[in-house]
Amino acid sequence: MPDFAEPLARLITELKRLPGIGQKSAQRIAFHLLRAAREEAGQLSAAILDVKEKLAQCRVCNNICENDLCPYCRDPNRDPKVVCVVEEPNDIVGIETTRQYSGRYHVLDGALSPLRGIGPDSLKIKSLVDRIGQGEIQEVIVATNPTVEGEATAMYLARLLKPLGVRVTRIAMGVPVGSGLEFADEVTLQKAMEGRREM
Numbered sequence: 001m002p003d004f005a006e007p008l009a010r011l012i013t014e015l016k017r018l019p020g021i022g023q024k025s026a027q028r029i030a031f032h033l034l035r036a037a038r039e040e041a042g043q044l045s046a047a048i049l050d051v052k053e054k055l056a057q058c059r060v061c062n063n064i065c066e067n068d069l070c071p072y073c074r075d076p077n078r079d080p081k082v083v084c085v086v087e088e089p090n091d092i093v094g095i096e097t098t099r100q101y102s103g104r105y106h107v108l109d110g111a112l113s114p115l116r117g118i119g120p121d122s123l124k125i126k127s128l129v130d131r132i133g134q135g136e137i138q139e140v141i142v143a144t145n146p147t148v149e150g151e152a153t154a155m156y157l158a159r160l161l162k163p164l165g166v167r168v169t170r171i172a173m174g175v176p177v178g179s180g181l182e183f184a185d186e187v188t189l190q191k192a193m194e195g196r197r198e199m
Helices: 006-016 023-035 038-054 090-097 126-133 148-164 186-194
Strands: 079-086 103-107 139-142 167-170
Touching: 006 023, 023 038, 079 090, 079 126, 090 103, 103 126, 103 139, 126 148, 139 148, 148 167
Parallel strands: 079 103, 079 139, 139 167
Antiparallel strands: none
16 A cells, blocks of 8 residues: 555545445545545535534434434324334435335334344334334334344344234345346345235
């Protein structure tokens, strides 16, 4: 690795900590910031600080918000009887882009991963159980990621929540639209077969 001036090397090191940013990307971003106007760099640093200082978690669903409640929990037009459980706040974006879901959300802040020391107590599961205990929720849609950790979390939630008298469903998974079967892996095809429906 070439020698950079200390402030530039430090910036590259910090940028590499971001997900999906390797050495070359970090260098390109660092040199872009170096060439940018001072005001542009100031706006970026102010935006980063604003995110850390002005955002918090919704007191009901754990989504990111500026106020006490996120927009989904505040919206009286959303169905309070249906709650979609996701791992992270950014998972909500994908569901909202479909424009097919009009219920509320619950963010777990991760997925079960015993190897990384993440157990049920590390996630926001107790607050979900408390919400169900209030009696308004009738269905919980588990929309955890199709990973080993996401599947383990989904199975754990199903076993935990079904005895509470709510309907627990899992989002269907399978072959993405526009893709061919020859490109799908074994697990994806298995999930597609399991999630088949009558036509």
